[in-house]
Amino acid sequence: MWRPRPLRPRYDVVIIGAGVHGLASAYDLAKRGVWGVVVLDKSYLGAGASGRNTAIIRSNYRTPEGVAFYDESVKLYEGLSAELGYNVLFSQQGHLTLAHTDSAVNGLMVRAEINQLCGVDSRIIWRDEIKALVPALDCSDRPRYPVVAALYHPPGGIVRHDAVVWGYARAADRLGVGIHTFTEVTGIDVAQGRVTAVRTTQGDIQAGAVLNATAGFCSTIAKMVGLRLPITTHPLQALVTEPLTAFLDKVIVSANLHVYVSQTDRGECVIGSEIDPYTSYSHRSTLPFLESTAHHTLELFPCLRHVRVLRQWAGICDMTPDYSPIMGDVPGLRGFYLDVGWGTYGFKAGPVSGRRMAELIATGRTPELIKPFSITRFHDGRLLGEKAAAAVSH
């Protein structure tokens, strides 16, 4: 997949984190002709959330800034297999966010209008159309919270997450990027207001620029340069069932019931929920998650009642107060860049943030698309509230 190369004593750009964000940024930097790029990871490739997520791709967000940003990513995903020369199995099967209460319907209506104003295919549909699109979904009055309406987003879908990671790694390697797994960053040197070197378990590296793309661990890297991020890390869990005959060809999300379900091309149902309510770096899965998620799934799909769970797992998520990411440089600290705060929704953003972060690092100019996501928004009070569109929906 990628060639072993010796770790050099100096690189123009050191990227910490070999998830989709770090690898996409490395690929786009190399594509722009920036030589001397290395990606370091303390574990194996995709060991973080990039190898643990439920791979939902969509752009039906809540703020115009968020919609424009994620829309560019959906478009990049549409061409990603051809771009990387690697099939990432992107299936744009459509995405439904269900509403079970009047207030939820009102929230979805606001999102539908913002989506449409931004040119994104997204609209409210009612029970009859939902039933026709998803025959297996219980649209009767039987459940405690019957389905009332849904936000239907046809371009949304699922991708094969590890194929995306491997595809980026292979393409970056072909362009000369060094990829060093099991190489932990243990310190970062700063002199006269700029980063100068990265200390690792494999030796020290002089660095022209450093990109923090470590998601759930990003606060620990930021601390190495004396920066405190407005981020807390929470576990997020998911589970997968035994393979079933194809019965579901839409992604179904219910924020009211705190659950979402999709079926992979191998027939397994991938099911997730919202973050665990406590902060932790733990990657352990729990029984309460299994119980509550199974219970809520059966409210939507009673036909799954005899189905067995194959496995469950957890990843960790870097949550910001406004559920939007932090991208860009850091005032007063030259050469240090942030691509963090990806919470429960950052996999879909890999291609666009890779492209735009590479543009920033290569040119020194912040692209318009990512300007609103600067860390300065927390000082200026310009938060980008995406909780309504990002909490359970991923």
Ligand SMILES: Cc1cc2nc3c(=O)[nH]c(=O)nc-3n(C[C@H](O)[C@H](O)[C@H](O)COP(=O)(O)OP(=O)(O)OC[C@H]3O[C@@H](n4cnc5c(N)ncnc54)[C@H](O)[C@@H]3O)c2cc1C
């Ligand atoms: C269960 C679950 C479901 C999710 N579902 C979705 C979804 O459906 N759609 C979506 O868009 N998003 C989803 N997400 C969120 C998404 O997975 C993440 O936001 C995204 O993958 C973050 O990618 P990344 O490249 O920034 O970080 P990661 O993939 O987490 O990579 C960070 C890397 O940094 C490395 N690292 C950490 N510290 C150091 C160090 N000191 N030195 C060297 N390396 C270090 C880690 O080993 C890790 O490999 C989900 C997440 C989880 C956990």
